[in-house]
Structures are given as C-alpha cells and as structure tokens.
Amino acid sequence: MTSDLDCDLAIIGGGLSGGLIALAFAALRPEVRLLLIEQGDRPGGNHIWSFFDGDVAAADRWLVEPLIAHRWAQGHDVRFPGYERRLETPYNSATSVQLAVTLERQLGDRLLSGAQVQALAPDRVTLSDGRMIRAGAVIDARGAGDLSVLRCGWQKFVGHALRCDAPHGIDRPVIMDATVEQLDGYRFVYLLPWDARTVFVEDTYYSDTPDLDAPAIEPRIAAYAQAKGWRAEVIHREQGVLPVVHGGDFDLYWPKDDPVARAGVRAGLFQPMTGYSLPDAVRFALWLAGRPLDGLVGATRVHAKAHWQRGGYYRLLGKMLFGAAKPEQRWRIFARFYGLNPGLIQRFYAGRSTIADRIRILCGRPPVPIRDAMRTLWNPPA
Template sequence: MEAGHTDIAILGGGLAGGLIALALAERRPGLRLAVIEREARLGGNHLWSFFASDLADGGAALVEPLIAARWDAGYDVRFPAFSRTLATPYCSITSAKLDAVLRERLPGGAIVQGEVAAVEPGRVTLADGRTLRAGAVIDARGAARLPHLVGGWQKFVGQMVRTAAPHGLVRPVVMDASVAQADGYRFVYALPFSADTVFIEDTYYSDGPQLDPGALRGRIGEWAAAQGWQVAEVLSEETGVLPVVAGGDFAAWRATMEAGSHGGVALAGVRAGLFQPLTSYSLPDAVRFALMVAGLPDLSGTGLAAASRAWAERHWRAGAFYRILAAMLLGAAPPGARWRVMQRFYRLSPGLIERFYAGGSTMMDKARILAGKPPVPLGAALKVIAGRVPLGSLGGGA
C-alpha cells in the first residue's frame, strides 16, 4: 500500500529526528518532509537539559522555541568535600514541548505514526504494510546497544514531583554526589520547575545496564525527605540506560548500524554515535548535526548518507580524549570512589567546565584535566591509557 512520496523521511521523532525536521522546515521550507514515529507523541517521555554555553548563536535560535524552563541564576554541584555554584545558565526541553512545537511548525501531514518494519535507500516500509518513497532517508531511531564498542552505562530514574509545600530550591542541582554511593558513581539531579514542582533524578555511572526502578524510586524519596520536602504527588516518571563509550571498533559498529541499507541511509543521533562519550550528553551534537543537514547543498539520498558518515567519523576522532576519560573513570577508579574524579573536575575553571560539556575542550583544557595527582590510582590509570584494562561490552543488539 503506497503511502506517498517525500523528499526526506526522518525515522524517529525524538530529539535528534525532531531537531533535523525543525531545522529543515525553517531553512529549507520547500522540502517535503515526513517524520515517522511509532508512538502517539513525538519525543516519548523525556527531559533534555543543557547549558546555555553549549550552543552557538544558530543552535540557540533553533532550540529557543523548545525550551520549557530556563534558570539564569546558574546551578549547584555538591560533593563530600565541597559545594559550588556556577553561573552558567541552564535550560530544559520537555517531550510535551517538542511535540507541540513540531506539530505547530511542520507542514500538515508531515508527521506519520507507524512502526518501521524495513528501511532501504529511497523506501520505508511500515509494519501495517504502508510504504513511503523518499528521496533520502535519515534513521534517527536511537540504539539500545552498541555492538563492537566497550565502556559502561549511565542509568537513571527521574520523577517530576509536586511537593506538599514550596520546596525553596532556587536553581538546579546538576550533581549532588554527597549522597551514599552505590552501583558505581551515584549522584542526584534536581530541577525546580515551579515553587512546588521539582524534577528529581537518581543517576549512576555503572559497569552494567541493569536498572532497579523500585530501588531508585525509594532513593529519590529519601533524597527529597533529606531536603525537608514531603512529596505530595508523582506527576511523571522516566527511566534511561545510556552508553558511556570508552573505546571499540567504530567502523565495525557503524557497519552494524548500516546493515540492511547498504550504506545508503543517513544515520543521526545515538544511532550515528553523536553524543559525548563520557557524559552520554547528546543535545549539543544533535543541534550541530541538524544545522549541518539543513545547510547541505546535496540532500539526495547518497549525498546525505555520505555527509552523515563523514560527520560521524570526524566526531569519533574528536571524541578520543573523552573516551580516555571514560576508560579512566570506569577502569581505573574503584566503583565506590568514582565520585573523586568528578569532585576534582568541578574544582576547575568555569570556562573549562563549559567547554567540556559542549564537547569543545581545548588542548590546554585537556592538559589541565590530566595535570597533577590523579584522583585514581596512578598504576591503574597508566594501565587504562596503555589499553591493558578490559572494559565491558556495549553490544547485545541495536
């Protein structure tokens, strides 16, 4: 059953796919677009946050309509030995806001709900038998596992809660690592959305992907109680298990992601490896990639596939330093002492911290991060750098 023809079909209406669609709709308004999403709501059930310093002017303008909350007073971090307030503004995008803006700004009929059954250059087949012909296909459906890569996992449960009385939190707590450590490096993250509404996330840098939502819900409640808050209602919840990449065979992984399309389909988002290897932080890369796509002179299927492959290869090469840091965190630091790595990092200059999260660390930044007495055993650190410490596989299927 023929479902029509479009210039560009974007598979997946999450952050990466949504930003590409938004950039193309704004900068190439003559194009016919189709965003294929299996769920009723674009963006699923997620919250994406970022520092204002992550985005250049073009990226900031693209993201501005999606921002659901902004904190211009900066943010706090807490560690066993010290706490600190940094002045960098912080922002969040919600799934509901992403869905609303895309439905408002994309042409009528551009959003197609359906499960993708098969993908090939120029053609997408849905599970219900519909087929869509496209001049180009961009696959932004994410990847639950990353075969041929090694590292660990960042996993979390986050809850938007309403407190019985005003909570009094005036700015985000981006990292509270003063909490009891468990299952690797643990910290709590909190965003005050209103006087009595706060998003609380319990997060772990762990060797394995196993998640115990019940245990994490209990710890969220304990953390809220420790702040003097009574949770009156849980408004929503999200869970996640994200890859922390410390190394691997990028070419083999890319070939696995492209299997079935013979390299003729462009990849985007996590499926293309476009995230910061240590933090699993994807928004800055998703914005940069969307702007790159919107500015391409050749938006044919082969042109897009070639451009996305070259972009991902450059990103992999540029991420070598962050993969070394991930390997040191996971391979050289004992699980219960990994917090020391981040405690030391957050004593560094605000500019260095900003560039780190944006994925733009300078050579001077890298030297400063590695200089001095390491917060991990020196022998273990040297073994990691020499590649003699085995790390866990991120494979198990795409």
C-alpha cells in the same frame, strides 16, 4: 502511482535528533517535502534534555529555543562530600512535551505518528501495515544502534517530578549532589526546581552495567525527599540508560555497507563521556539542512566518523573512570573536575575542550591510584 506520503526526505524517528532535523528543514528548506515518521502516538518520547548556555552556539539557539520549558539564568550548583560550588553558567531544560507540541504545530500533516517501520532503503520506507513511502533520501534517527560492538559504561537514571505541599527551597539546579550513599558506581542526585513547589529529582548512576532497577531506585528518591523535609506527590516519572563510550570500532557500529543514512545516537553523535546528545543534535540538524540531499549516506557517515575521531580524548577519560577508579571512589574524579575553571567545564560538556583544557584535566594530583591510572592509559582507547 504517487502516494500522498511520498517525499523528498523521510526522517525515521521523532525523538530529539529526528525532530530537530525536521524543524531545521521546515524553517530553512521549506521547499523540501519532508515526512517525519514516529512509531509512538506523539513524537518526543518521555524525556528532559538539559544543557548549559555554552553548549549551543548563539547563532543556533533559535532551533532549540521553542523546546525550552525551564531556564535558570542564575546558574547551577554541585555538591560533593566536603565541597560545594556555585557556577554562574545559565542552564536550560527542553522537554519532550515541548518538542511534540512544536513538531505538531510546525509540520502538520508532514508528521506521521503511530507508524511502525518494517524496512528501510535509501529511497523508500516500508511500514508494517504494508504502505510503502518513496523518498528522495532517508535518514534513520531511531535511537541507539548496536552498542554491543562498543565498550561502554552506563549513565542510568530514574527521575520523579515532585509536587511539594510547601516551598522546597531549591532556587537553582543542582547538577550533581554526590553527598548521597555511593551505590552501583558513581551515584548522584540531580535537582531541577520547576517552580517554588515543584522539583524534579533524578537519581543517577555511572555504572558498569546497563541494568536499571527502577523499583529499587524509587524508594531512594522518596528517602532523599524525606530527608529534605519535602512532603510531596509524584506527578511525572521518567527513566533512561545512556552509553558512556570508552572504546570500540566505529566501522562496526556503522558498517560501511549500511545503505541508509543515520542521525543522532544511531550515528554516534553524542558526547562520549556524558552520553548527552543535544548539542550534537542541534549542530547536525543545521549542518544537514545546509547541504544537498544527494549522497546523504556517504556524507552523514563521513560527518559521524569525524565526530568519533574527535571524541578520542573523551573516550580515554571514560576508560579511566571505569577502568582505573573503584566504583565507590568515582565521585572523587568529578569532585576534582568541578574544582577547575568554569570555562573549561563548560567547553567539556559542549564537547569542545581545547588542548590546554585536556592537559589541565589530566595534570595535577590524580584522584585515582596512579598505578591503576597508568595501567588504563597504557592501553589507549580504540
């Protein structure tokens, strides 16, 4: 007996990666009967995903455009002790609210929310309520896999959207304000001005541990706002921990005998040095929509392993950051990086650094002690 939920493609996880896959198939492959399965009441979670214009190819921009809640065509700033710079690359922020609204509108009854998955197989999904969904193909996009098999630092953050009682005076995003006290590794504050009186303030740390002490960080956000002269109420909160991968074994992270296809962070599809996944999520969704669903497990694993191999340079940089730089001095690495060519910076965030870019990043006066850097480089990342 065929269930109404049976489908050609079951996508498990309605976050950024799973959501973009569903939107790409809905637009490009409407004949494919897809089902997006999300455990939450709504897809998307509670996130802001920001990206530079150069992170997403112009031909691919249509896929992410409906998710963009804010765009700053005038570029962005960075601030370090004794050094500030204004960069002209436009910046964008997509939100989980926009993702949820778009998915609900585009998918209709092809979105199954509030559904807990009990078991996965290449051709079926078993829900915790006992229902079984037969599928021509299944792809698992439920966030990170077993990160314990990788060597990671961590980018962790707590963000508050503040509604100020007067204009806050920030006219463009501040990607890094590292003039703050350096705690728990490299610390910076990230600012997104949503409108004249609303600003998103994120306190971010490149840390050795994934422990996130939100109750300790929230007063620092309040102190930062007070120092800026902002009297404000908190209207939105979010927090997160992203892996900064600097080593490990892909075959342990995604074992060859795993029978289910993967996507997103679960497949290792993110920029290793930053943990950002949106550019790869867009590329992967469109790649997947352009290929047959037969042999999905093997094809997605080959695709993800090739991405892992291309990321070796970024893992090396991560190893230098966490292995060669003293935590309180890590800001110097970023300050030096932000003194380089804007095109190089843009390609770095997109994960598309050229050979010349890679040489330029590593050459010149080192921002960390040369002995520590050489000790780190002597043992190349896996």
